[in-house]
Amino acid sequence: MSLPAAASHAIRARLDAEGNASGGDQLEVAMGPQHPSTHGVFRMDVVLDGETVVKLKPVFGYLHRNHEKIAEGTSYLGSMPYTDRLDYFCSLTNNWAYALAVEKLAGLAVPERAEYIRVITAELTRLQNHTSVCGFLLQDMGALGTPLMWAFRQREKVLDLVESLTGARMMCNYMRFGGCRCDLPPGWIAQARVLVDEYPRFLEEFEALLSGNEILMARTQGVGRLPAALAVAAGVTGPMLRASGVDHDLRKVDRYGIYDRFQFRVPLGDHGDVFDRYMIRVLELRESLGILDQALRDIPPGPVIDPKAKLRGFRPKAGEAYGRIESPKGELGFYLVSDGGPNPYRYRVRPPSLINLTILEDMCLGHSVADAVVILGSVDIVLGEVDR
Amino acid sequence: MIDEGLKNELARQGVVATSVQELYNWGRSNSVWPLSFGLACCAIEMMAASMSKWDIARFGSEVFRPSPRQADLMIVAGTVTKKMAPQVVRLYNQMPEPKYVIAMGACAISGGPFKQGYNVLKGIDRLLPVDIHIPGCPPRPEALLHALITLQARIAAEPLTGPDRPRHLRADAPSEFPVPEFGAHDLVPPKNDLLWKPAPVVRPG
Numbered sequence: 001m002s003l004p005a006a007a008s009h010a011i012r013a014r015l016d017a018e019g020n021a022s023g024g025d026q027l028e029v030a031m032g033p034q035h036p037s038t039h040g041v042f043r044m045d046v047v048l049d050g051e052t053v054v055k056l057k058p059v060f061g062y063l064h065r066n067h068e069k070i071a072e073g074t075s076y077l078g079s080m081p082y083t084d085r086l087d088y089f090c091s092l093t094n095n096w097a098y099a100l101a102v103e104k105l106a107g108l109a110v111p112e113r114a115e116y117i118r119v120i121t122a123e124l125t126r127l128q129n130h131t132s133v134c135g136f137l138l139q140d141m142g143a144l145g146t147p148l149m150w151a152f153r154q155r156e157k158v159l160d161l162v163e164s165l166t167g168a169r170m171m172c173n174y175m176r177f178g179g180c181r182c183d184l185p186p187g188w189i190a191q192a193r194v195l196v197d198e199y200p201r202f203l204e205e206f207e208a209l210l211s212g213n214e215i216l217m218a219r220t221q222g223v224g225r226l227p228a229a230l231a232v233a234a235g236v237t238g239p240m241l242r243a244s245g246v247d248h249d250l251r252k253v254d255r256y257g258i259y260d261r262f263q264f265r266v267p268l269g270d271h272g273d274v275f276d277r278y279m280i281r282v283l284e285l286r287e288s289l290g291i292l293d294q295a296l297r298d299i300p301p302g303p304v305i306d307p308k309a310k311l312r313g314f315r316p317k318a319g320e321a322y323g324r325i326e327s328p329k330g331e332l333g334f335y336l337v338s339d340g341g342p343n344p345y346r347y348r349v350r351p352p353s354l355i356n357l358t359i360l361e362d363m364c365l366g367h368s369v370a371d372a373v374v375i376l377g378s379v380d381i382v383l384g385e386v387d388r
Numbered sequence: 389m390i391d392e393g394l395k396n397e398l399a400r401q402g403v404v405a406t407s408v409q410e411l412y413n414w415g416r417s418n419s420v421w422p423l424s425f426g427l428a429c430c431a432i433e434m435m436a437a438s439m440s441k442w443d444i445a446r447f448g449s450e451v452f453r454p455s456p457r458q459a460d461l462m463i464v465a466g467t468v469t470k471k472m473a474p475q476v477v478r479l480y481n482q483m484p485e486p487k488y489v490i491a492m493g494a495c496a497i498s499g500g501p502f503k504q505g506y507n508v509l510k511g512i513d514r515l516l517p518v519d520i521h522i523p524g525c526p527p528r529p530e531a532l533l534h535a536l537i538t539l540q541a542r543i544a545a546e547p548l549t550g551p552d553r554p555r556h557l558r559a560d561a562p563s564e565f566p567v568p569e570f571g572a573h574d575l576v577p578p579k580n581d582l583l584w585k586p587a588p589v590v591r592p593g
Contacts, residue, residue, distance in 0.1 A: 065505050070505060
C-alpha cells in the first residue's frame, strides 16, 4: 500500500516534527474502512517503521446504528429483533442475553423445555460462529478460499437447522421473555442429532489439514501475545481471555440457565498467542458438541412458554437488571433500567467484541503489518456489535 | 439485424452469426466482478452466496475485487451510516465505467429497521444511482443471485448506439457523483438532488 508522494512527504514531515526516534522513515497507513481484512467497516490507523507496527489506532463508528437509542424508544419486545442485528453471526445468543436481562428485571420463570432449547440453540450458534471464525482467520493468513469454503459449508448445515426452527437463517428473533417463541418442529431433534454426530468428522478433517500445518504455526505461534494480567485488566472475555490462561467461563461462573446440569470442560491456553486463540475455539467446538449431545438426550416434553405470558403491553416494575451470558465472543451483557413504563428508561449493551478490541494495539506493537491482520482476525469482531 | 431463421440455419452448419453488440454484452454480462465490500449483516449473506452452497461462480461473479479500480459492480450490502456514506460514494467514483450498483437489503434501500436512527442514511439511492434493489433483512443468497441475473439480463439488453444507450457511452452523463461531507449534524449535502427524486406523497382527503 503506497501513498502519493506529496501525502507521504506531508506525513513524514509531521512525524519528524513529533520527534520520532527513527527519524522520518515512518509511514502512516489507514487500513479500512473498506479493506478485505478488517471484517467489516473497521479502520486501523497504523504507523509503520518499515513493516513493523509502531503505533496503531483503532477507529470505530462506521456502523453506529443507534441501537441503544432506538431501544429506549420502543417496547421491550420491540427490541428483540434489533438484538439479532448486534452480532449478526450469533442472533440466538443475543436474544438469550436480552431475554435473560428482562426476565431478571421482571422476575419471570422459564419452563424447563425452553431452557433446554435455549442451551441447544446457543451451542449451535457457538458451533457455527467458531467454525466460521477459524475459516476467516485462515483467510486472513492468505489461505484464500478453501478453508473458509469448508467452514461455510459446515455453517450452512447449522443454519438449515436454525431455519427450520425459527424461520430465518440469520435474524432469528426466537427468544421471548419467559421462554421461546415456538416449539421444536417434528423431527428436529433427529436432524440435530445427525448434525452433532457428523460434526466431529468435519472437525477431524479440518484439524488434520490445518492445525498441524507448518505455515499456520509459523504465522500464529508467538504472534500477538496477550499476557493474562493485561487481559484481565482490560476486561477481555471469552475465548481470548481463556487463551491467555484465565479460567473464566460464564457458563461455569454464573451457571445461568441450566448449564450446571451438563458435563463439559473449559479449554485454556498457556501462551495467549494467535495459535492458542485458534486452538481454544477448535477445542470449544468439541465441548459444545458434548453439551449438545447431553441436551438432545435429556430434553423433556412440556410447554416452551407460559401460555398466559404477557407479551404485548409488557411493563416490568421499576428497577434495574444486568443479564449476561457467555456468547461465542465473550461476555455479552444487557443492562436495563425500568421506570415502570412500556419502554426501558436506559438500555445498554456490553459488547464483547468492542472490549476485546481495545487492546489491539498492545498485541500488534512490534509485529509486522501482515501479522496485525492475523491478530485482528483472532480477536473475532463483528462490527454490528462493536459500533452498535 | 440478421433473420432468426437464417441465424439458426447457419448455426446448424457450424457458422455463428451475431452482432458486435450481442457479443460485447454477452461477454460483459457474464463476467460482472463485484467489489469486495461489506457493510453489515447483509455482507454475510453476500459471502454465503459466494461460497459452495450457492456458488455465485456459476454466474461469473465469484471474482470479488478488493480494489474498486477492478470492479464492475458495487453491492451495497448493509446499513450505510452517515460516517460511512462519503466512503461509499468515493469508492463508487473510483470504479471505472461501466459500473452498476445493487442495493442489498432493507437498510441499503431505505434505512430499514434503523431508519429512525440519527446516524443512518435513509437509502443509498439518495447518493448513488441504484440499478437493482433487493428487499429483505437480510435477503437470502438466492435473492442476491436473482438480482445478479436480473442485472445480467439488463446488461445484455443495453443498446450500444442510439439515444437509449447507457450512461457509460454518453459523454454528457456523469460517472462520478459529489462526495458528501460528514458534517456536524448531517451529511452536507444530505442528498444528491439530481439523483433523488421521490414521487410526491399524495394523501387521500
